[in-house]
Amino acid sequence: MAKTVLITGSTSGIGLATAKAFAAKGYNVAFNGLEENGAAIAAEVAATYKVGHIFSPANMLHADEIKAFVHQAQTELGPIDVLINNAGIQFVAPVEDFPEEKWDDIIAINLTATFIATKAVWPQMKERKFGRVINIASAHGLIASAFKGAYVAAKHGVVGFTKVMALEGGQFGITCNAICPGYVFTPIVDKQIGAQMQAHNMSREEVINKVMLSEHAIKEFIPVETIASTILYLADSDAGATITGIAMPLDAGWTAH
Numbered sequence: 001m002a003k004t005v006l007i008t009g010s011t012s013g014i015g016l017a018t019a020k021a022f023a024a025k026g027y028n029v030a031f032n033g034l035e036e037n038g039a040a041i042a043a044e045v046a047a048t049y050k051v052g053h054i055f056s057p058a059n060m061l062h063a064d065e066i067k068a069f070v071h072q073a074q075t076e077l078g079p080i081d082v083l084i085n086n087a088g089i090q091f092v093a094p095v096e097d098f099p100e101e102k103w104d105d106i107i108a109i110n111l112t113a114t115f116i117a118t119k120a121v122w123p124q125m126k127e128r129k130f131g132r133v134i135n136i137a138s139a140h141g142l143i144a145s146a147f148k149g150a151y152v153a154a155k156h157g158v159v160g161f162t163k164v165m166a167l168e169g170g171q172f173g174i175t176c177n178a179i180c181p182g183y184v185f186t187p188i189v190d191k192q193i194g195a196q197m198q199a200h201n202m203s204r205e206e207v208i209n210k211v212m213l214s215e216h217a218i219k220e221f222i223p224v225e226t227i228a229s230t231i232l233y234l235a236d237s238d239a240g241a242t243i244t245g246i247a248m249p250l251d252a253g254w255t256a257h
């Protein structure tokens, strides 16, 4: 029977590349995201790789929608073998100007939704004595940058939650790991460039080279496919069965500083 992966925020960027990597391995995919053409994106990937799928526009701000998405995936595709908590947003501003509602949204989408989705898949994973939970944190789960108070707080929280789930899941065949990417060129980064230009009073080129890639020892954006293949390694390899509770930097050397 085909395995099933559920990926939040999988109709764009890292989530979409990851959905394709799992579909290429024959996994059924439960897609989610707020992109207007999300259903069409999901259907196209599923048709290309001839795998089962569902698409849900569940909003990660709302616990009831997350739970309904998990339930729909379990009902229509079967038990969830792999959960990838990937949906995320960013907002960049100095603390005195940081809108409180942006703080709340970032914590809700990047951190609380990770807890709610994990809680929802957990009983069935425990019962089946198998589960792989992979949380997409960030290099900002390990270190900080100015003007990113909410995001850095949320991603550090994701890393902490990952360790707790590793401890709780160990005896039930469930592993939980976090991936901590540096800069990957996706819409979330593209949108950030404008905000960073304002915050730092810099041109687009300066933001890319002096703010973003300056942190990387390797002066390149990380390809989405690199993130996807690492997630697949943690989820579907012999080594992945014993790796748990880690926060793996995939950051072109950023956190080596």
Ligand code: NAD
Binding pocket: 008, 009, 010, 011, 012, 013, 014, 015, 032, 033, 034, 035, 057, 058, 059, 060, 061, 086, 087, 088, 089, 109, 110, 136, 137, 138, 139, 180, 181, 182, 183, 184, 185, 186, 187, 188, 189
């Ligand atoms: P992206 O903007 O391309 O994708 C984000 C996805 O999350 C989209 O599908 C979007 O619709 C979805 N999403 C956002 N808010 C949502 C909500 N309320 N409900 C449901 N879905 C929602 O960005 P990405 O770069 O692919 O980001 C994916 C993850 O990787 C995020 O958690 C991000 O913080 C993390 N990350 C990205 C980078 C980077 O440089 N791109 C670096 C480190 C970590």
